[in-house]
Amino acid sequence: MLLGATRIRPFALGKFLQRSFPAVMSAYSAVAASTKPAPNGSVMGRPTHHTITSLKRWSCGEADLPAVSDIKAIHIYDFDNTLFASPMPNKAIWNGPSLGQLAHPEIFVNGGWWHDSSILAATGEGIEKEEPRAWKGWWNEDIVKLVELSMQQKDALNVLLTGRSEHGFSELVKRIVKSRHLEFDMVCLKPAIGPANQKFVSTMAFKQELLKEIVYTYTEAEDLRIYEDRVKHTKGFRDFFFQFNKDLMEGALPTSRKPFTTEVVQVAENATILDPVTEVAVIQKMCNEHNILVKTRQAPPSAHPLQIKKTVFYTGYMIPSSMTEKLTSLVKLPQSGSYSDIRYLANSILITPKPCPKSILDKVGGMGAKVVWKVTGVSCFENKLWAARVEPVPPTTRYYSENPTPTIVLAIRKGGKPADATRITNWHPVSNEQAHVFETVVGEKLLLRIEHETANENQYESQFPNRQHGKRNRDDGDTNGNYHSASHNRPRDREHDDKRPTGPSHNYRGGNRDRGRGNRGGHGPRGGRGGRGGGPSGRGRGRNGGGPSQYKSLDDVGDNRSYGQPNYDDPNSFY
Structure with a gap:
C-alpha cells in the first residue's frame, strides 16, 4: 500500500527568506547536487551537454532512450524495499552495534x-532457485503494477534508481x-565516478545529480513521480525539487525549461530477512574474506x-x-488500571542468568536436552x-536452576x-485445566x-561483550544454584526456602548486584518470525518486525536502551 503521497506544486518564496535565512536547509542540502545545470564549458575539464x-x-541498461519530444512524464522507482523486498539484517540475530557495523561500508x-x-543473491533460497521462479513472493506487488503501467505509458520515461x-x-539487479x-528505459546504479568525473x-547526492540530468535533458516533461521507501530520502527529494522549481520560476537558472509538477510517494517499507542460518x-x-585481506596486508592499517x-x-x-x-x-490482571505497560513473557524456566558452565550443562543433559514440566x-x-511455579514430570527428573523454585x-x-519472582512466598493452586504439562528444551x-x-580468548570468555566478565571463567566446580538429582529434590547448595538471601554469596537470581558489568546487548524477538517461512527451516521471509528502519550507519547507533532490552548493566534484564 502506498502511504503519504504528497503533491508538490511549484511556487516562489519572497527574496526576504533567501536574504534572511541562508542557513535554513534540509539535512541533504549540504551534499545535494546544485539545481543549476553544469555549464557547457566543462565539468572538471570535460564538456557537458544535456x-x-x-x-x-x-x-546500465541496454535500451535506447526515447526522443525528448516523446516524453511528457518521468517515473522514478527505487529498488530496495520499494520495488523489491530486499533482505535486511535480522534484529533477532545481531545486537545493536553489530547492526550498525553491518550497514557501515567501512567496517x-x-x-x-x-x-x-x-x-542480495542469497535472498529466498538463493539465486539459482529464485531466478527461475522470478523471486516469487519477494516483490512489492503494488509497485510492480505501477511499473507495468509505466511500461504501457508511451510518453513516460521509466527509470529504476538505486544507490547500490x-x-x-x-x-544482479538486471x-x-x-x-x-x-x-x-534506464537502470541506474551508483558509479564510483560519474560520467563527468563526479564524485558522490x-x-x-548521486540520485539528485542524476535526476537533475534527467529533467534538464527531457525538457518537455511536465510531471515527475518518485517512489521511495526511505523517509529521509523522501524529504530530500521534496526539498530538492522545491528549490529546483523555485529557481526555475525566479529565472535563476540559465535554461528555458518550464517548472514541472513533482509527486514524491512515500512507500511503506517492504523489508524482509534471510533464513537465519x-x-x-x-x-x-x-x-x-575481510580477515584474509587484513592478514595479507591488503587492508588499511586501521583494519x-x-x-x-x-x-x-x-x-x-x-x-x-x-x-x-x-x-x-494464567495471568489474572486487576479489573482497573492500565495494561499498556505489561509485557507478556512465558518463554523459559531459568537455569543460569549467564552462559552456563560445562559442569552444569552436563548435569542437565547438555544443549537440546528435553524436560517435561507441570x-x-x-x-x-x-x-x-x-x-507460575512448576515441577518436573516425573518429579525425580534431574534439573538445575539458580532460582530456589523453578519458576516461569x-x-x-x-x-x-x-528477579522479584524469587520473593514470592504465597502461591495459589491451579485447577486441573490450568495445570498445563509441556516439554521444554x-x-x-x-x-x-x-x-x-x-x-x-577462550570460548567461555568470548560470550561476554566485556572481557571482565570472562576473566572469572567459572570452573567446573562453580555451582551456586539449586541442583536437583534423581534421588532427591532438595537444593544442594542452600536451603530450599523463599526468603531473600542476606548476602551476595547465595547468588539468587538477580540478587547479586555485584555481578560484573559490561557492554549492553540488544534484544530482539525470540525468533525471526515473518510472514513466510519465519524460522530456520522456512524461506526466512518476514517483515521488519516493527521499529524504525534499519537503513543506518554507525552514526545512527546510540544508547537505545528501550524497555524490554536485556543489557549487562541491569542484572534484572536477562529475560
Missing part, C-alpha cells in the same frame, strides 16, 4: 551488508528485474581481524511458542510481576523485575555480535 547520448551514460574491507552482492554500486550489483519481465559523497553463513564468509561472537543473556529450559499463549492465560501454582508480586515469569509490568537466549579478534 543530450540523450550523455544521459545514457548513467544507465569490512570488502564493504558491508549493502555493498556485498552475495547477500554499479560495479558490484548492476548484473537479472532480478528481467526475471519478472519488468522493463525500464552520499547516495542522495543463511544469514550467519553469509556474514561469516564476509568476515573470512582489524573480525570475529562473530555470541552474547548469552541466560540459559534456560526454553518453552515452545505454542505453549506460551496457554501459559499467559504447572503447580500461580502468583502475583506487588501487581508488577505474574509467575508470565508477565511483567514496566518497572518490575524478573535446554537452550540459550543470545544475540550475535561482530568484534575484533581477541588473542588467547
